[in-house]
Amino acid sequence: xxxxxxxxxxxxxxxxxxxxxxxxxxxxxxxxxxxxxxxxxxxxxxxxxxxxxxxxxxxxxxxxxxxxxxxxxxxxxxxxxxxxxxxxxxxxxxxxxxxxxxxxxxxxxxxxxxxxxxxxxxxxxxxxxxxxxxxxxxxxxxxxxxxxxxxxxxxxxxxxxxxxxxxxxxxxxxxxxxxxxxxxxxxxxxxxxxxxxxxxxxxxxxxxxxxxxxxxxxxxxxxxxxxxxxxxxxxxxxxxxxxxxxxxxxxxxxxxxxxxxxxxxxxxxxxxxxxxxxxxxxxxxxxxxxxxxxxxxxxxxxxxxxxxxxxxxxxxxxxxxxxxxxxxxxxxxxxxxxxxxxxxxxxxxxxxxxxxx
Numbered sequence: 272x273x274x275x276x277x278x279x280x281x282x283x284x285x286x287x288x289x290x291x292x293x294x295x296x297x298x299x300x301x302x303x304x305x306x307x308x309x310x311x312x313x314x315x316x317x318x319x320x321x322x323x324x325x326x327x328x329x330x331x332x333x334x335x336x337x338x339x340x341x342x343x344x345x346x347x348x349x350x351x352x353x354x355x356x357x358x359x360x361x362x363x364x365x366x367x368x369x370x371x372x373x374x375x376x377x378x379x380x381x382x383x384x385x386x387x388x389x390x391x392x393x394x395x396x397x398x399x400x401x402x403x404x405x406x407x408x409x410x411x412x413x414x415x416x417x418x419x420x421x422x423x424x425x426x427x428x429x430x431x432x433x434x435x436x437x438x439x440x441x442x443x444x445x446x447x448x449x450x451x452x453x454x455x456x457x458x459x460x461x462x463x464x465x466x467x468x469x470x471x472x473x474x475x476x477x478x479x480x481x482x483x484x485x486x487x488x489x490x491x492x493x494x495x496x497x498x499x500x501x502x503x504x505x506x507x508x509x510x511x512x513x514x515x516x517x518x519x520x521x522x523x524x525x526x527x528x529x530x531x532x533x534x535x536x537x538x539x540x541x542x543x544x545x546x547x548x549x550x551x552x553x554x555x556x557x558x559x560x561x562x563x564x565x566x567x568x569x570x571x572x573x574x575x576x577x578x579x580x581x582x583x584x585x586x587x588x589x590x591x592x593x594x595x596x597x598x599x600x601x602x603x604x605x606x607x608x609x610x611x612x613x614x615x616x617x618x619x620x621x622x623x624x625x626x627x628x
Contacts, residue, residue, distance in 0.1 A: 275441045278419070278478060279451065282442075285474035286454035289461065291316070294323060296453065301375035301400035302333045308392045309356050313574070316460070322351050333375070336361065337368040345529050345612035352615075353574075354527055359387025377401045399449030406439035407452040408432070411459025417491035418463065421480035426491040500576040505548035506533040506620060507560055507585040515602035516624075517587075518611070519556055522598060526573070529598075531611045533582065533620065544581050552585075555596045559589035567623040571616045582620045 293316065295307035306326060310319045326347050330336040336344070341361055348357035363385040367373060375396065376382045382393035394407035406412075413426045416435045424431040444451055462473045468487050470476050481487045509517040518531050536551030538544070545562040552560050566582040592600045601607070608621060 278475065279442050279444060281474040281478070282454050282458060283444075283451060286450070286457060290454060290457050291461070294320065299400050301377075301396060303327065304400045305375055305392075305396055306360070308395045309360050309387060310351065312356060312392070313353060314351065318351070322348070333364050333373055334368055337364040341529055342612060346610070349612045350615050350618070354530060354614075356387055358523075358528060359385075362386045363388065375400070377403075379405070395449075395452065398443070398452050402447070402449060404443050404445050404448045406436060406443050407456075408436055408439055409456065409459075411463070412439060412452075412455050414465065414491050415455060415459050415463045415475075418468075418481035418487050419475055419479050421484065421486065422490070423492060425494045427493050499572070502576055502578045503538045503544075504536060504578055504580045505538065505544055505551065506535040506580055506582040506617075507548055507552050507562075508533060508566055508582055508620075508624070509560060509585045509587050511587075511602055513602075515604050516608070517556075517592065518601060518603045518608075519594070519597040520599040522596070527614050529612070530617075531613050532617050534597075534600075535580075545583070548581075548583060548585070553590075556600055557590050557593045557595050558587055560585040561588050567620060569616055569619040571619075578616070580616050580620065582623070 295304055298304070307319070307323055310323055310326070329347050330339060330344070339361070341358065344357050344361045345354060348354060351357075366385060367375065371381070376385070377397065377400075379393050379397060382388050382396060383390070388396075391407055391409050394405045397403040398405045398407055408416075413432070413435055416422065416438050417426050420438060422431065422434065424434075426432065426435065439455070442451070458473070458475075462469045463475075466488070470479070470482050470487055473479070473482075476482055479487070481490050507517075511517070517534060519534050520531050521527055521529060523529050534552045534556050535548055536555060538547045548562055549560060552558060563584045563586060566584055568579055568581045570577065570579045572578075594600055603611070613621070
């Protein structure tokens with residue numbers, strides 16, 4: 272097997288010619304790098320770039336992010352998905368300003384104490400922003416190492432992750448360690464891809480044990496996962512005499528926490544759509560509705576399940592709205608719907624409303 276310095280030199284030489292020019296690579300500002308790393312979690316680079324620019328325009332420093340209302344932060348994050356990242360980012364910013372003098376920590380222990388910061392994010396910040404010789408092991412790096420060293424164990428096992436971390440730690444140089452970590456990320460994103468890797472263009476082709484045994488397409492191995500579960504939900508479009516729509520704010524925690532939506536909820540097994548809608552609206556906001564005509568059904572896939580949301584026009588026939596299982600409620604005009612943060616599914620429902628067009 273090749274020596275670590277040989278592997279390292281090949282990767283860095285390739286990165287010098289082919290590395291991506293990305294906005295967060297033009298700075299060593301820890302705040303900018305932290306924001307980018309949180310946004311890049313489970314999200315493609317091309318999707319992140321415009322959000323990164325917009326987010327930093329609105330919150331150019333950690334003090335501004337800490338001062339901002341959570342609703343404003345969630346709105347800036349809208350459609351980027353995995354909204355818990357935005358909530359944790361906001362919570363962490365407040366913690367840093369209040370207790371750490373507004374300075375992003377430069378130790379692993381302190382970073383891991385921040386909401387939303389895990390081992391990979393901490394390592395990326397420490398190596399890229401602070402120049403510490405720490406391996407940053409993400410999915411791209413796990414894939415490269417499993418192929419390079421022919422690791423035949425599931426890479427999502429704790430023991431295997433430890434082995435990979437040890438391998439990468441030997442490769443990270445003392446000089447510009449962040450640059451090397453970014454080079455590995457790019458190699459995984461551009462060349463050593465999950466499917467159909469471009470081995471003929473890889474700087475490690477002659478060193479790769481999986482390539483020698485024609486196993487690059489079969490690695491990395493992962494623990495088997497079951498199929499995604501399927502759920503159905505309902506949403507009520509309730510308007511008042513002024514044409515305003517009734518909307519509710521989701522609980523602060525959990526999936527899409529803090530975002531706004533139309534009243535409604537998930538179906539139980541073998542439940543009629545209209546029946547389910549009447550029941551969930553009553554439980555959520557304490558009003559009786561008459562379910563009228565269907566407006567639209569929209570589908571979406573989340574990380575662990577798929578959902579179809581059925582939206583109906585409804586009429587309020589009894590009771591006064593009050594927050595029971597939601598945080599808040601309001602009658603919203605079109606401008607409110609544009610200003611408040613909603614999920615992608617709810618935006619699809621809005622697209623079917625005539626006054627939004």
